[in-house]
Amino acid sequence: MKIGGSNLNLIALGLVVSGILVGCTGGNTSNGTGNNVAAAEPDTWDGTEAIKIGCVTSISGDNKPWGTDQLEGCKLALNEFNKAGGLDGKKVGMVEGDTASKPDQAKLAAEKVLSQGVVGIVGEVSSGNTIQIANSAKAKGVPVVAVGATRTDLTKDSPHVFRVCYTDAFQGPVMATFAFEKLHIKKMAILTDNFLPYSQGLSDSFREKFKALGGTIVADEKYESGGKGLPDYQGVLTNIAKMNPEGLFLSGYFTEVGPITKQARANGIKATFLGGDGWDSDTILTSAGDAILGGFFCNHYNNLDTSPEVQGFLTKWRAKHGGSDPSTTMGALGYDAMSLTLDALKRAKTKDSKGLLDAVEDTTGFKGVSGEITLKGNHGNPPKKAIVVEVTKKNGANWQKFAVSYTPDQIK
Amino acid sequence: MTTLSALPLASVDFTTLPQQLVNGFLLGAIYALVALGYTMVYGVLKLINFAHGEVFMLGSYGALFTSWMLGFGPGGNEALTGSWVTLVIMLFGSMLVSGTAGFLIERFAYRPIRNHPRIASLITAIGLSLLLQYGGQIFLLQGGKQAINSKVNPYADDLTFNLVKPDQKLAAEAATYQKRVDDAQVAKDKQFEHEPDRFNPSPLGVSLEKTLNELKEKQSDITNKANLTAVTLKIPKGKLIMLTAILGLMCSLWYLVMKTRMGRAMRAVSVDFNAASLMGINLNTVITFTFILGSTLAGAGAMMYSTFQAAPIDSFSGAAPGVKAFVAAVLGGIGNIPGAVLGALVMGIAENLVTWSGYSSYRDAIAFVILIGVLLFRPGGILGSNKVEKV
Known part of the structure; x- marks a missing residue:
């Protein structure tokens, strides 16, 4: 009896302490978009619909800035679809699953939404988590439309996996070409996060292209962001600083890239920082300080794009989020993935997983916010353009300055 | 520079060796602060406190929140810069949070089952570790990893030594x-x-x-x-201050354990738990004191790690340093105070030597390889043997 009582005391105390801590800090942590969602308009579904789609993403954990944006993007698309008449007059529902930004929990989240009978799954924002979701969905033949998972071999041997973003086999060469041709960098160092399948794949494709163009990789170092690895970069940065590279390619996520760039400058590395779409969150500005300014990374679209798709999407987003733009690109990609799935559902011959899978596979020239998406004959990997943006000081919501855009034909 | 042509990236460059040794020594010094907590608790209770890494994590949050209260939080004044006073306040903030956490853990989780079979305490320790990791996900900040504003540290510039011009x-x-x-x-x-x-x-x-x-x-x-x-050695001034603080803490620890009544009681308890009790030593006081002492040191380590190494903080960030420090404590001979410090320095230096040799992807594996190697030949650890006085 005593044990139980004591543990309860401990938990109660924990609640009080953390309540105080959260209370202290609640006012100034608005780094997600979830905080200013207008509560006025309820969602158009309640979970009792016959046809439901799963939205599995990182609603908590490290990748929360991406996950909440995907969720909001999906909600926006589904509300729009249901208001426009739904599926032959019937509303379509959505089931949320939280992966907590971790592969093991991604599996549980996928199984949770699958057990509720969803016909398709939209998600995830990271490749490591999408692999788990795809494995769970495979047995039931449920199609998975990935939002921001760029790892190249994700769709290989998995005919039920699709994505609305480009792949690392494209993104890496884009950055290599940009660094070599536009920034005139000849000597490059690479720092890979060995914990992320995404980072490994991206570094590989970057390294290969940069060498093929005639550049040299003067240092190729690794760190580990999760598991038993320790976030200590001093050793690898000493090695890199000695080689005095002109560019440093950081293929990890914003959570680590921020502190790394800060430490790299402290170690006397003067190189230009380059990275992939894993940098895309404005929290990188706070964790890196001024070190990250002038760095370049690859992204999917830019809020300043004047095309009707982008501006139309932003108008709808702002109307729902009190005038603010999505802080990461996952808002638009989440919206694209959900709209594409719903568009396919409309075209599907049978309104089940099999019909949906065939219809998604058949998608041609779908006009998304992040560009035109054609999945037919592409094995789940749509050929899309990529843009390179420069990190600048935050000016309103915008902190990415458009630099160059590349189409798949330009990178061969 | 020698380059092994068969392994194009595994190059060893002897000009960076001194720098890497210094990096390793500084990292090892932080491990040592954490390892001391493991070893002292083991000394008096024969319990491996697996929640010690989470005490470290709470200490990092202590330092983070203290820095926010001092005005270095998000949205704070951009022009604000820290001074040594800021650093000292943060150090005390994080030591206070960790010390309190250690006290509470001992009082409410371990004391009620102290007389039960030892396996119960061990499972409680693991359970507590998980509770704090995942509970922290809910209650501590949910916006992902946090980092301490680098402006708190005014000593960011380097001392440069040109060993070879x-x-x-x-x-x-x-x-x-x-x-x-x-x-x-x-x-x-x-x-x-x-x-x-x-x-x-x-x-x-x-x-x-x-x-x-x-x-x-x-x-x-x-x-x-x-x-x-050229062979140059760059040491940030902040890290030299950190090292001085660590040495100061270790000297005070030595004084506490060797020269005070409480220290003598701790040593007595570590030699024979029951006999010490019969001699009139208040076991509860000694054990509580040991936990607070070990946790406070972990808190100091956490503050230094998150401030001077700019390590990101989340509720899992104590797990990796915890495991490393535990390995260091076992390596040096668990229960032995100088052993923990030695083991930690060996670990820190070994890790950086692996990076230096060009195999940075195997850096974290080396900790365990060394552990297995040492335990095969010296099961008690480097300094550990039954004859050495344990605390």
């Missing part, structure tokens, strides 16, 4: 390029002010850029050659 001839040659590079840079910048798109410049811009890049490349080639002949 760069080749004079090459250095002089590199210097002759400086003026030409500067001139070319000015010419290019002037032209690029009028260019609408810096990535698609006009023919004049292209040629100016080309001249600049060629000059820069020649200069950097020579500079690199010169650098490869």
Whole structure:
């Protein structure tokens, strides 16, 4: 009896302490978009619909800035679809699953939404988590439309996996070409996060292209962001600083890239920082300080794009989020993935997983916010353009300055 | 520089060896603070406190929130810079949070089951560790990893020691390029002010850029050659202060354990739990004191790790340093105070040597390889044996 009582005391105390801590800090942590969602308009579904789609993403954990944006993007698309008449007059529902930004929990989240009978799954924002979701969905033949998972071999041997973003086999060469041709960098160092399948794949494709163009990789170092690895970069940065590279390619996520760039400058590395779409969150500005300014990374679209798709999407987003733009690109990609799935559902011959899978596979020239998406004959990997943006000081919501855009034909 | 041609990236560069040894020593010093907590608790209770890594994590949050209260939080005053007072307040903040956490853990989780079989305490320790990791996900900040604002540390600049000066001839040659590079840079910048798109410049811009890049490349080639002949040691001033603080803490610990009544009681308890009790030593007081002491040291380590190493903080960030420090404690001989410090330094240096040799992907594996190696030949750890007085 005593044990139980004591543990309860401990938990109660924990609640009080953390309540105080959260209370202290609640006012100034608005780094997600979830905080200013207008509560006025309820969602158009309640979970009792016959046809439901799963939205599995990182609603908590490290990748929360991406996950909440995907969720909001999906909600926006589904509300729009249901208001426009739904599926032959019937509303379509959505089931949320939280992966907590971790592969093991991604599996549980996928199984949770699958057990509720969803016909398709939209998600995830990271490749490591999408692999788990795809494995769970495979047995039931449920199609998975990935939002921001760029790892190249994700769709290989998995005919039920699709994505609305480009792949690392494209993104890496884009950055290599940009660094070599536009920034005139000849000597490059690479720092890979060995914990992320995404980072490994991206570094590989970057390294290969940069060498093929005639550049040299003067240092190729690794760190580990999760598991038993320790976030200590001093050793690898000493090695890199000695080689005095002109560019440093950081293929990890914003959570680590921020502190790394800060430490790299402290170690006397003067190189230009380059990275992939894993940098895309404005929290990188706070964790890196001024070190990250002038760095370049690859992204999917830019809020300043004047095309009707982008501006139309932003108008709808702002109307729902009190005038603010999505802080990461996952808002638009989440919206694209959900709209594409719903568009396919409309075209599907049978309104089940099999019909949906065939219809998604058949998608041609779908006009998304992040560009035109054609999945037919592409094995789940749509050929899309990529843009390179420069990190600048935050000016309103915008902190990415458009630099160059590349189409798949330009990178061969 | 020697390069093994069969392994193109596994290059060993002896000019960076001194720097890597220093990096390893500084990292090892932080491990040592955490390892001391494991070893002291084991000394008195024969319990491996697996929640010690989470005490470390709470200490990092203590430092983070203290820095926020001092005005270094998100949205704080940009012009604010820290001083040594800031650092000391943060150190005390994190030590206070960790010490309190250690006290509460002992009082409410371990004390009620102290007389039960030891396996119960062990499972409780693991359970507590998980509770704090995942509970922290809910209650501590949910916006992902946090980092302490680097402005709290005013001692970011380096002390540079030129152990071997760069080749004079090459250095002089590199210097002759400086003026030409500067001139070319000015010419290019002037032209690029009028260019609408810096990535698609006009023919004049292209040629100016080309001249600049060629000059820069020649200069950097020579500079690199010169650098490869030099051996320099850069130590941030902040880390020297950190090291001094760690040494100070260790001296006070030594004084506490060896020269005070409480220290004598701790040593007595570690020799024989029951006999110490019969001699009139209040076991509860001694054990509580040990937990607070060990946790406070972990808190100090956490503050230094998150401030001077700029390590990101989340509720799992204590797990990795915890495991490393535990391995260090076992390596040095668990229960032995100097052993924990020695083990930690060995670990820190070994890890950086692995990185130095070019195999940075195996860095974290080395900890366990060393552990297995040492335990095969010295099961008690480097300094551990039954005859050594344990605390």
